[in-house]
Amino acid sequence: MRGVKSGAAIATAIALAGCNMHQSTLAPFGADAVDIRRLFLLMLVGAVVIATGLALLMRHAVRAREGALTHQKGMRVVLWLGGVIPTVVLLGLLVYSLPYMKPRPVGPADMRIAVEGEQFWWRVTYRPPGGGAVETANEVRIPVGRTVAFRLTAADVVHSFWIPGLGGKMDMIPGRTNTLVVRADKAGRYRGQCAEFCGLSHALMALDVVAMEPAAFDAWLAAQRRPAAAVATAADPGARLFAANGCTACHVVGSGSARGIGPDLTHFGARETLAAGILPMTTANVARFIRHPEATKPGVRMPAFPQLSHGEAIAIARYLQGLK
Template identity: 45%
Template sequence: MQSGEGTSLRIVHHPRGRRLIVLMPLWLAGCDGPQSWLAPAGRGADTVAGLFWVVVPAAAVIWTVVIGLAVYAGAITPRPHSEKGASRLILWGGIVAPTATIFALMVVSLFLLRDVTGNSADLTLNARGEQWWWRLAYEDPQGRLVPVPNELRLPVGHEAEILLTANRVIHSFWAPTLGGKIDMIPGRENRMTLTPTTPGVYRGQCAEFCGEAHAQMAFPVVVMQPDAFDDWLAGQAQPARAPATEAARRGAELFLSEGCGACHTVRGTPASGEVGPDLTHVGSRLTIGAGVLETSREALIDWIAAPEVVKPGARMPGYAMLSEAELGYLADYLMGLE
């Protein structure tokens, strides 16, 4: 048997080796980074990543120097040192050098903050953190607010200003591939800007623990070409389409008769509730439940029947009392709202 094969067998049969093999998939899973700010697709994230690659080598140098001095003083020359030399070390190594480093990082951060915040935005939208979903609304060219819950779409190369607040508890708005994070605080309006540079679909996430469903409070971020974005926003401003099939028509009747319109709005219909997300164009969204499920007929049926099972902490009541056919009608109606 070759030595390499023998070594491999010893690793497999050793208890620690078996544990390493069992844990390897978990380590490899961590290599996937849908929320990694080290793969920037926006001006803000690019700035943050650049600052990271400056700070880490600087910190590594400082750590090396400090550990080197400690080893030198404690192991290489373990003898009393002069009081004068110790005072110089404390002055320059413990006061001057750290102060100069912190001041330099502060200056760099202030310049980077100016670049990230920007001055004049091409697009404005409101974002309010709910429990546990995102109430987003765009300001269209006519000055109207166009609600698009749980999904952020931006034109590539254009600066967007987001006005952030929250309802009841603190959240944190974070689209890591596009920029930094900022808190959403009840009763206070914070502002941030995002300037995407690369088209694609990314992931946003609440970054402040906000309760039971915090980990499932996400949103897709779609960066589009400007013309496609303008067409999309114009379509989102339109009222809902009339049901196109008999199944969808029955679903629309059930939507109203079961009281769904008391919590949800479907523009162009009597449904005008504001407790939950606007569903006028829910069929065109990538996900439902704030990033929990990809939008499909089957996912809508599961969500309507038992939202608490799909997303623990969800405040929408379940409709498991409806028949399978009725749940299907509702899903057909909602899928047709594009």
């Protein structure tokens, strides 16, 4: 009995481990995810009904006396349970699900956000109607109640863009652009994930997702177009170390249309996480990632800077955290 209880406890713990309000298809904050949950629950109920029916049929077959089922009755059972009923059920599911397969329409005034998957981070570019492009990284912000079209591609290998609470997943393929159209219905901070194995740190390629009220989103996007508050402080020791160690060769800091090899750091300090949603935004974490990024993300393409002292790394980290 004790073993049964232990097994039940372990199974319950494993099941509850998937119940995350910030990254779960069962806790939707987008209209498309609501439809996906509805279809899932419908099919789950159908599967339970079918499994229960099969269990009862097996129980009846085992307990029936020998010869109770004639060949004619057996063929009738096969016809109904193996042909007619499955056909009707599958046809009903198809008819019910067809409206959900229709893509959401996109108008000229809707927001376009280009997301490019790289090993192992996300390049995010906002292209608002009538405005210039704004680039950031590892964080997606969307307005509640507005249609958003994600234009998805990849720079190196195949990735998969998935925000479980917002909509379905879609592959990101080098040389090809896929479009995922969604609409958030509830404000909050959520999480996305790369859902296609893309290398050693595939499981460490997360994505912060912030659904904002429209007015707050417009104000945030306008702020992103402005230079970061600390860009003008060129005399900052962290800024000098950042430039002296060649960091500007890969990272863009400041406004403009330049595209860096690595993530854009213009408003780095305003983000709540670093390393694509893996670490909290603290000075110690930033400094440690600068010196030894491979310790956090195996296979990362960012070079290590072990020659920097702890104090120098802290100075650069403080400078980057001041970019807001």
